[in-house]
Amino acid sequence: MIKExxxxxxxAGKILRINLSNKKIWSEPTAKYAEETLxxxxxxxxxxxxxxxxxxxxxDPKNLLCFGAGSLVGTVAPGACRVDVSTINVxxxxxxxxxIGGFWGPELKYAxxxxxxxxxxxxxxxxxxxxxxxxxxxDANLIWGKTIFETENILHQExxxxxxxxxxxxxxxxxRVRGSAIIIDTAKAAGGSGVGCVxxxxxxxxxxxxxxGKINVAEPKRFMREVTKCYRQYKNEPNVIMMRKAPFNKYSxxxxxxxxxxxxxxxxQDDYWEKEKRIELMNIKTxxxxxxxxxxxxxxxxxxxxxxxxxNKGKYKGTKGEGFWINTIMxxxxxxxxxxxxxxxxxxxxxxxxxxxxxxxxxxxxxxFELYERGIITKKDTDGLELTWGNGDSLNKLIIKLxxxxxxxxxxxxxMIEAAKKIGxxxxxxxxxxxxxxxxxxxxxPKGWSLAVSTSPIAGRHLRGATMGSNTCGPRPxxxxxxxxxxxxxVKGVIWQGKTxxxxxxxxxxxxxxxxxxxxxxxxDNFVELINSGMGISLTKEELMExxxxxxRNLEKAFNTLHTNMSREDDIPPKRFREEEVKSGHYKGFKIxxxxxxxxxxxxxxxxxxxxxxxxQTKIGLERLGLKKIARKISKYGKLII
Amino acid sequence: MEITINSSLCYGCKTCQLVCSFHxxxxxxxxxxxxxxxxxxxxxxxxxxxxxxCDGCKSEDTPLCIRYCVYGALNLFKEEKKEKKL
Numbered sequence: 264m265i266k267e268x269x270x271x272x273x274x275a276g277k278i279l280r281i282n283l284s285n286k287k288i289w290s291e292p293t294a295k296y297a298e299e300t301l302x303x304x305x306x307x308x309x310x311x312x313x314x315x316x317x318x319x320x321x322x323d324p325k326n327l328l329c330f331g332a333g334s335l336v337g338t339v340a341p342g343a344c345r346v347d348v349s350t351i352n353v354x355x356x357x358x359x360x361x362x363i364g365g366f367w368g369p370e371l372k373y374a375x376x377x378x379x380x381x382x383x384x385x386x387x388x389x390x391x392x393x394x395x396x397x398x399x400x401x402d403a404n405l406i407w408g409k410t411i412f413e414t415e416n417i418l419h420q421e422x423x424x425x426x427x428x429x430x431x432x433x434x435x436x437x438x439r440v441r442g443s444a445i446i447i448d449t450a451k452a453a454g455g456s457g458v459g460c461v462x463x464x465x466x467x468x469x470x471x472x473x474x475x476g477k478i479n480v481a482e483p484k485r486f487m488r489e490v491t492k493c494y495r496q497y498k499n500e501p502n503v504i505m506m507r508k509a510p511f512n513k514y515s516x517x518x519x520x521x522x523x524x525x526x527x528x529x530x531x532q533d534d535y536w537e538k539e540k541r542i543e544l545m546n547i548k549t550x551x552x553x554x555x556x557x558x559x560x561x562x563x564x565x566x567x568x569x570x571x572x573x574x575n576k577g578k579y580k581g582t583k584g585e586g587f588w589i590n591t592i593m594x595x596x597x598x599x600x601x602x603x604x605x606x607x608x609x610x611x612x613x614x615x616x617x618x619x620x621x622x623x624x625x626x627x628x629x630x631x632f633e634l635y636e637r638g639i640i641t642k643k644d645t646d647g648l649e650l651t652w653g654n655g656d657s658l659n660k661l662i663i664k665l666x667x668x669x670x671x672x673x674x675x676x677x678x679m680i681e682a683a684k685k686i687g688x689x690x691x692x693x694x695x696x697x698x699x700x701x702x703x704x705x706x707x708x709p710k711g712w713s714l715a716v717s718t719s720p721i722a723g724r725h726l727r728g729a730t731m732g733s734n735t736c737g738p739r740p741x742x743x744x745x746x747x748x749x750x751x752x753x754v755k756g757v758i759w760q761g762k763t764x765x766x767x768x769x770x771x772x773x774x775x776x777x778x779x780x781x782x783x784x785x786x787x788d789n790f791v792e793l794i795n796s797g798m799g800i801s802l803t804k805e806e807l808m809e810x811x812x813x814x815x816r817n818l819e820k821a822f823n824t825l826h827t828n829m830s831r832e833d834d835i836p837p838k839r840f841r842e843e844e845v846k847s848g849h850y851k852g853f854k855i856x857x858x859x860x861x862x863x864x865x866x867x868x869x870x871x872x873x874x875x876x877x878x879x880q881t882k883i884g885l886e887r888l889g890l891k892k893i894a895r896k897i898s899k900y901g902k903l904i905i
Numbered sequence: 906m907e908i909t910i911n912s913s914l915c916y917g918c919k920t921c922q923l924v925c926s927f928h929x930x931x932x933x934x935x936x937x938x939x940x941x942x943x944x945x946x947x948x949x950x951x952x953x954x955x956x957x958x959c960d961g962c963k964s965e966d967t968p969l970c971i972r973y974c975v976y977g978a979l980n981l982f983k984e985e986k987k988e989k990k991l
Contacts, residue, residue: 338933339923339973366919366944373935412947425943448946477926477934487927490973497975557949560916563923565975567916571949585946 264806265298271799272481273334274302278310279376279398281391283465284324284383288398293377299889300818301794301811302334304347304360304768306378308818311349311358312893317825317900321351321359321457322439322464328381330371330430330470333771337372337478338486340793341493341785342776344368344562347768348453350461353441354678354700355722357823359456362726363430364561364773365447370428373474381465388437390469392422395476403468408434410616411446418471430470433618435666436463440676442623442701446615450569450586451561454620455700455724481799489792493785497565502736502782506566506775510589511552517541521589523849524708524731524747526597529652530629531695531839534707535848540602544592551587551604559585566776572608579609587611594625594703599632599658606655613659617666622724626701627679628661630694631671639688646670695837697723698829704729706840707853711743711753714863715761718834720819726774727816728761733781740786741778748850750859754866762808765815766790814888816871817880821893824879824902831878834864874904881905907982908961908968910953914978917944917951921970921979928962928969940970 274297277290296306307329319325328350335343346368352359371379374395388403405421406414414431429447436443436459443459444452453459480486497503505512513519517538528536544550554574560567573583591611601607614621634640635650642649646664648657648671664672674682679701683691695702697716702723706713715728730753734745741763743756763778770790777785787804795801802811823829835841841855868875872884881904885894897903919935919942926938939959943952962968971979 339920339927415947448944450946475936477930477932477937479932483927483931494973494975503975558916559944559946559949559951560918560976562918563920564916564918565920567918567976573949583948585949 264810265800265802267298268294269800270294270297272479273338273797275337275372275375275377275476275478277376278306278378278380279393280380281398281400282383283381283385283389283400283467286400290376297334297377300814301766301769302377303331303336303345303771304333304349304362304765305811305815305818307331307347307349307360308358308815308822310380312818312822312825315351315826319351319826321353321356321461324384325382326351326461328458328461328465328467329378331378332368332371333769334377335793335797336368336771338480338797339490339563340772340797341490341497341563341565342561342773343771344564345768345771345773346371346453348445348458350456350458351826352700352722353457353460355698355823355827355829357698357722357827357829358720358819359458359461360721360819361445361453361455361458362768363445363447363451363453365428365451366562367428367430367447367472368771369562370472370474372478373476374472375474375476379470381467384464385466388466388468390418390467390471393470393472395474406468407437410434411449411618412616414469415449418469422471424473427471427473431468431618432459432462433616433666435618436460437468438666438668438676439463440619440666440668441678442620442627444618444620446618450584450615452615452620454622456721457620459618459620480797482796485796486793489789489796493789494565496784500782500784502780503566506568506736506780506782508555508558508570509568510587510592511545511547511555511570514541514589514592515545515547515550515552517545525589525705526593527695527703527705528597529600530598530633530693532633533847534705534845534850534853536597540600543602544596544604544607549604551608554604554608556583561773564773564776568775574605574608577605579605582609582612584612584615586615590621590703594621598625598629598703599655600652601655601658602653603655606659610655610659610662613662617662619662619666622703623701624662624665626695626703627675628658628665630679630701631661631675633693634686634690637693639686639690644671692839695839697837698833700724702837706836707845707855708850709747710750710863711747711757713836713855713860714753714867715757717836718864718867720816720823726764728757728764730756730760732779733760735780736782741781748853750856750863754863754870757867758870761816762812763787765812766807769811769815770794810888814890817885817888817890818893820873820880821885821890821897824897825900829878831864831876834878836860877904879904908955908959908970909980909982911978911980912951912953914976915951915953916976916978917942918976919944920973924969924973925959928965929958
């Protein structure tokens with residue numbers, strides 16, 4: 264365990280605290296929080312559970328918006344650039360969290376801060392300018408109402424510094440569209456949980472950072488020895504080339520297995536997308552890959568996964584940006600049955616420019632398309648848009664309406680469950696959501712994925728233990744079953760993948776660079792040595808996984824227990840996937856077998872030390888992790904299993 | 906001896922800039938680096954520059970920026986090679 268006062272490296276040292284209601288700015292030391300959680304998301308989670316009172320809603324001034332660069336961010340550890348954004352989840356009312364790469368997090372550390380905690384609400388639109396220790400709350404009238412691209416351009420001019428790093432919201436966040444994102448470097452999104460909606464509610468348009476300082480490590484020579492070892496692992500790993508442009512390298516092959524296992528088609532009517540459509544979308548000569556101009560990397564990334572796209576011809580000429588990803592194929596193409604590559608690129612680009620979460624757009628709006636197909640809504644309701652499958656032009660118009668709350672967009676902006684209540688006609692059944700948040704994830708075919716997404720404390724997202732990615736490369740360091748369609752022996756893999764993600768978010772290491780794909784990139788041995796030599800502490804692999812990773816997950820779970828009425832029923836996949844079978848393709852006939860799923864869930868709770876009947880945490884489990892205070896708090900509300 | 910960049914191979918990860926600062930200061934301090942990498946995410950452009958504080962990492966077998974560039978974008982350009990070419 265980390266001893267009090269022993270951390271002497273990696274941290275910038277301070278947590279910046281800002282109250283937007285009274286404009287008060289102060290800071291506090293990071294160390295005491297990092298000793299308990301390692302850093303990054305862990306610190307955000309700990310502060311949220313300590314300070315947000317039960318009963319606080321996402322749009323209450325007392326809700327906190329927390330940014331946390333991981334403890335290794337700022338050093339040269341590979342992929343160390345990630346930032347966690349945590350707040351109350353606008354969909355579930357529980358823990359919200361979204362993770363983001365790029366260059367903003369390291370700049371924050373060089374400015375002298377590990378985390379930023381924002382409370383209160385501004386009366387007028389403002390932005391924050393953090394220039395080392397100079398912190399200014401500035402008027403945002405010039406950028407309010409602007410897209411992400413426009414906002415960044417204006418701020419670069421206004422501050423006359425091209426090296427500033429900007430995290431901002433678009434019109435969607437300003438309009439408090441529930442599924443709004445916070446965007447960094449024009450294209451990297453902290454998407455889930457409605458974090459951009461909370462930022463807009465606080466009338467905070469952007470956080471600009473510029474840092475000129477340094478990050479020290481405790482034992483520089485030892486730290487660099489380990490870094491060298493890590494870089495050698497990337498240089499010797501043949502899968503790096505495949506991962507460098509994964510959406511194109513893998514999905515330009517119409518027979519790639521991911522097409523069969525990962526895709527949810529026409530809002531979940533099927534999980535199989537026809538081959539001719541795969542080819543039209545991803546053909547190397549005429550499809551999406553043909554419009555790739557460059558490939559780019561986040562800070563310190565040895566893989567470089569981001570294609571930079573540019574459309575040179577036609578009605579969308581001039582559309583460009585970086586970060587087209589596999590989720591774009593899953594969401595913007597398959598869910599709407601759109602195989603025209605330019606329409607898909609345009610919808611992805613619009614989502615970034617307007618500051619929307621792409622998963623919310625894909626899962627939410629494909630639901631609206633299905634309601635249109637079923638006649639539950641008509642042209643009268645859609646402001647004349649024909650929401651027919653494959654109609655990219657209508658999708659792009661609908662995205663703009665959503666971000667600006669125009670017409671039908673206003674109905675959808677307050678969340679799809681709210682919209683379903685107004686629309687009626689059993690429309691909620693067709694909405695694919697978990698814990699209130701629309702979800703694009705596959706549930707019927709990959710079983711470990713289904714379990715991880717359904718049990719995710721941040722509501723229906725895969726980066727809390729989904730395992731399919733770690734099947735892609737070898738060697739395979741994780742436990743569990745590698746046959747994704749099987750129910751047996753999936754749980755240990757889900758827990759392993761979830762725990763390593765906890766560590767990655769606390770350290771600020773990119774999941775893709777570390778454990779996501781299952782290649783031998785960064786292992787737990789690397790984590791231990793980087794942390795110990797960097798922070799000047801002495802932890803073991805077991806302590807990392809059994810204590811610190813477990814604390815990370817339990818803090819998010821405890822927040823949900825305190826702030827919501829979630830129970831076992833909320834950890835079950837959407838009803839549609841338990842009732843309707845996959846209609847065609849390799850996995851025709853697949854649906855969730857409730858008995859087998861529940862057996863997985865029993866094992867999952869048991870291995871985490873949670874109560875099988877309710878899914879809730881136990882006194883003994885929390886106390887074993889040293890979370891006595893939190894156990895007492897949960898007990899006070901009668902939700903602790905003794 | 907000088908360090909050259911093949912900009913078509915550079916992904917803009919800035920690892921070279923950070924390890925250079927470590928060579929000079931023993932800390933991770935990008936503003937003290939001999940190298941500056943500028944990324945413009947709106948048009949995909951990467952600008953790379955090196956200033957006169959570069960000492961070619963005399964104490965190292967290979968300059969750190971080259972050693973840690975996994976994309977192979979940086980290289981040593983030796984004067985003798987240049988003479989032969991001429």
